[in-house]
Amino acid sequence: MTTATRAYASTAAGSTPAPWQYEPRQPRPDDVTIEILYCGVCHTDIHFVDNDWGMTQYPVVPGHEIIGRVTAVGADVSNFKTGDTVGVGCLVDACRECPCCEKGLEQYCAQGVWTYNGVDRHDGKVTYGGYAEGILVSERFVARLPDGLEPASAAPLLCAGITTYSPLRHVGVKPGDTVGVVGMGGLGHMGIKFAKAMGAEVTLFTRSQSKVDEGKRNGADHVVVSSDEQQMQQAAGSLNYILDTAPVEHDLNPYLTCLNVDGVYLLVGQLTPLNPPIDAIPLVLGRRSILGSAIGGMPETQEMLDFCAEHGIACDVEMINIQDIGTAYERMKKSDVRYRFVIDMASIKAE
Amino acid sequence: MTTATRAYASTAAGSTPAPWQYEPRQPRPDDVTIEILYCGVCHTDIHFVDNDWGMTQYPVVPGHEIIGRVTAVGADVSNFKTGDTVGVGCLVDACRECPCCEKGLEQYCAQGVWTYNGVDRHDGKVTYGGYAEGILVSERFVARLPDGLEPASAAPLLCAGITTYSPLRHVGVKPGDTVGVVGMGGLGHMGIKFAKAMGAEVTLFTRSQSKVDEGKRNGADHVVVSSDEQQMQQAAGSLNYILDTAPVEHDLNPYLTCLNVDGVYLLVGQLTPLNPPIDAIPLVLGRRSILGSAIGGMPETQEMLDFCAEHGIACDVEMINIQDIGTAYERMKKSDVRYRFVIDMASIKAE
Numbered sequence: 001m002t003t004a005t006r007a008y009a010s011t012a013a014g015s016t017p018a019p020w021q022y023e024p025r026q027p028r029p030d031d032v033t034i035e036i037l038y039c040g041v042c043h044t045d046i047h048f049v050d051n052d053w054g055m056t057q058y059p060v061v062p063g064h065e066i067i068g069r070v071t072a073v074g075a076d077v078s079n080f081k082t083g084d085t086v087g088v089g090c091l092v093d094a095c096r097e098c099p100c101c102e103k104g105l106e107q108y109c110a111q112g113v114w115t116y117n118g119v120d121r122h123d124g125k126v127t128y129g130g131y132a133e134g135i136l137v138s139e140r141f142v143a144r145l146p147d148g149l150e151p152a153s154a155a156p157l158l159c160a161g162i163t164t165y166s167p168l169r170h171v172g173v174k175p176g177d178t179v180g181v182v183g184m185g186g187l188g189h190m191g192i193k194f195a196k197a198m199g200a201e202v203t204l205f206t207r208s209q210s211k212v213d214e215g216k217r218n219g220a221d222h223v224v225v226s227s228d229e230q231q232m233q234q235a236a237g238s239l240n241y242i243l244d245t246a247p248v249e250h251d252l253n254p255y256l257t258c259l260n261v262d263g264v265y266l267l268v269g270q271l272t273p274l275n276p277p278i279d280a281i282p283l284v285l286g287r288r289s290i291l292g293s294a295i296g297g298m299p300e301t302q303e304m305l306d307f308c309a310e311h312g313i314a315c316d317v318e319m320i321n322i323q324d325i326g327t328a329y330e331r332m333k334k335s336d337v338r339y340r341f342v343i344d345m346a347s348i349k350a351e
Numbered sequence: 352m353t354t355a356t357r358a359y360a361s362t363a364a365g366s367t368p369a370p371w372q373y374e375p376r377q378p379r380p381d382d383v384t385i386e387i388l389y390c391g392v393c394h395t396d397i398h399f400v401d402n403d404w405g406m407t408q409y410p411v412v413p414g415h416e417i418i419g420r421v422t423a424v425g426a427d428v429s430n431f432k433t434g435d436t437v438g439v440g441c442l443v444d445a446c447r448e449c450p451c452c453e454k455g456l457e458q459y460c461a462q463g464v465w466t467y468n469g470v471d472r473h474d475g476k477v478t479y480g481g482y483a484e485g486i487l488v489s490e491r492f493v494a495r496l497p498d499g500l501e502p503a504s505a506a507p508l509l510c511a512g513i514t515t516y517s518p519l520r521h522v523g524v525k526p527g528d529t530v531g532v533v534g535m536g537g538l539g540h541m542g543i544k545f546a547k548a549m550g551a552e553v554t555l556f557t558r559s560q561s562k563v564d565e566g567k568r569n570g571a572d573h574v575v576v577s578s579d580e581q582q583m584q585q586a587a588g589s590l591n592y593i594l595d596t597a598p599v600e601h602d603l604n605p606y607l608t609c610l611n612v613d614g615v616y617l618l619v620g621q622l623t624p625l626n627p628p629i630d631a632i633p634l635v636l637g638r639r640s641i642l643g644s645a646i647g648g649m650p651e652t653q654e655m656l657d658f659c660a661e662h663g664i665a666c667d668v669e670m671i672n673i674q675d676i677g678t679a680y681e682r683m684k685k686s687d688v689r690y691r692f693v694i695d696m697a698s699i700k701a702e
Contacts, residue, residue: 264640267634269635270631273629277625277627279623280622284618286645290640291638291640292634292635294638
């Protein structure tokens with residue numbers, strides 16, 4: 001017998017998540033049962049609530065930046081025990097057999113199961129995310145929160161953190177490298193922190209003169225106002241890498257010319273298509289490249305959390321109650337958050 | 352005292368190269384004086400004759416796929432002597448001091464001097480290319496033709512060859528890799544040969560069913576007719592690398608989905624912009640990348656020639672006299688050449 005899980009769900013395109021409940025599955029032998037403490041609010045949540053990508057199955061329970069406490073473990077679980085503080089990100093399952101899974105790149109498995117709006121590989125049911133009091137997740141897709149990380153500000157690391165850490169790590173950012181970061185939202189401010197912690201000299205690109213001081217406070221060595229042509233020309237050919245975190249359509253071409261020879265443009269936004277179109281000449285005449293990257297695999301997610309603990313890195317968050325989610329969405333649409341809302345999930349139990 | 356150099360020049364946009372002559376510079380101490388034996392005909396030649404890129408300075412003497420014989424060397428020349436058979440490609444000079452030059456990546460030097468329509472760094476004069484009886488080139492920008500390479504069919508290696516060899520080498524194509532090649536012209540047929548010689552399994556993409564047998568004769572293990580959606584779907588996710596040699600605007604998106612996770616799309620055409628625009632989702636959701644590449648540096652050009660000698664690789668050529676250059680251009684515009692015209696420069700001396 002199970003009891004219903006209290007959650008907040010959106011029931012139709014654009015409807016603000018509201019109280020709802022669902023029957024959780026029977027725990028499986030490899031399942032970790034998690035009481036959710038905190039859940040970060042990602043722009044992707046809004047995309048699914050609004051059905052921007054035409055693939056939302058309602059009701060949808062968003063949330064894939066989850067920190068919680070283990071309340072039970074299945075018989076086959078060996079890495080976690082009751083009382084552990086753990087994290088769950090965008091993925092809760094994958095085929096576990098393909099070359100990607102074998103390499104710990106579960107995020108690229110063709111059978112990957114998203115934390116919400118995914119389809120469970122065993123029972124074919126839709127998955128529900130972190131705007132809830134609890135969740136069941138197979139051990140492989142659970143990460144351990146290392147000592148020294150504050151749980152609330154660690155929640156966004158499970159998506160915003162790993163999404164920016166993974167490409168910087170994949171290309172091997174190291175001391176002496178120059179890294180540009182486009183955008184300073186939830187992802188961008190993490191990108192600055194990671195690149196700095198990896199030893200790079202960091203340049204923030206922002207459209208707004210008003211963000212120059214803020215960018216430097218966040219650790220950027222230089223801030224380039226991208227609407228200022230003279231500043232952009234001065235930055236030409238100066239960067240080994242650019243991490244582009246802007247979530248909306250924008251012109252990549254002015255940034256591509258800021259890469260030096262062999263420079264790599266790291267793209268994490270699912271922009272489709274890349275409009276205005278890209279000019280191939282800066283790529284060809286400088287052996288530059290554009291490299292896509294999505295979140296990270298489970299081994300790298302754990303590595304990222306450990307890296308954050310070691311370097312004292314956390315996300316800058318603003319705490320809210322689940323009842324304030326509509327207001328939070330409205331503010332996010334205006335970029336009015338520094339830099340991530342995190343839901344204190346105690347608020348769902350207080351109802 | 353110098354005597355005039357006989358050449359073929361185009362004197363206005365679209366005018367077929369015709370007899371012309373120019374006063375060569377006084378040889379410098381690092382100059383190799385070369386009697387040109389053969390010169391390949393590259394599509395770039397037509398672009399410059401037609402002023403397609405708006406940067407042609409007339410008269411223009413095209414030609415950057417040069418094989419010749421050394422007739423004299425300056426006092427500082429140590430690697431070549433009279434009688435040597437040598438090659439000259441797209442570059443005849445660079446700053447020699449920047450990080451690119453230090454790494455032998457002279458093609459990415461911001462001060463690089465193109466073999467024709469370039470500007471000499473010493474005297475500020477326009478450079479003239481290989482549709483001529485001779486050329487003076489600084490030793491650093493001269494390659495040695497290794498024993499075993501037939502001079503006429505080696506000429507196109509200096510552009511078509513190095514342009515395809517360099518990106519395949521840069522990404523480290525090795526036995527067991529799967530490599531796609533888009534297009535089977537002067538570049539594409541070399542791409543097939545190089546990828547095969549590096550040990551890869553090669554898939555040719557062609558728009559035309561009629562080229563299937565020809566592709567296999569050229570060494571492709573598989574041929575996919577890109578207009579056949581079913582064949583394209585079967586190729587989805589199957590390739591480590593795709594070398595795109597198509598010189599005209601085309602849609603990259605169907606090919607991007609043929610890359611597997613971590614696959615790299617090698618782009619050598621100076622397409623501006625990439626229309627229709629690229630969909631970022633296959634990049635992001637598979638850590639795929641698009642990497643530009645331009646010709647190759649001088650050390651790699653020599654390495655490529657040596658690789659060709661070792662593996663018995665040559666360009667498939669059709670010999671012409673310089674007087675037939677107009678007809679050759681017309682046929683190239685209709686893709687009616689298998690696969691590169693090479694001018695027998697003895698024809699210029701017979702006039």
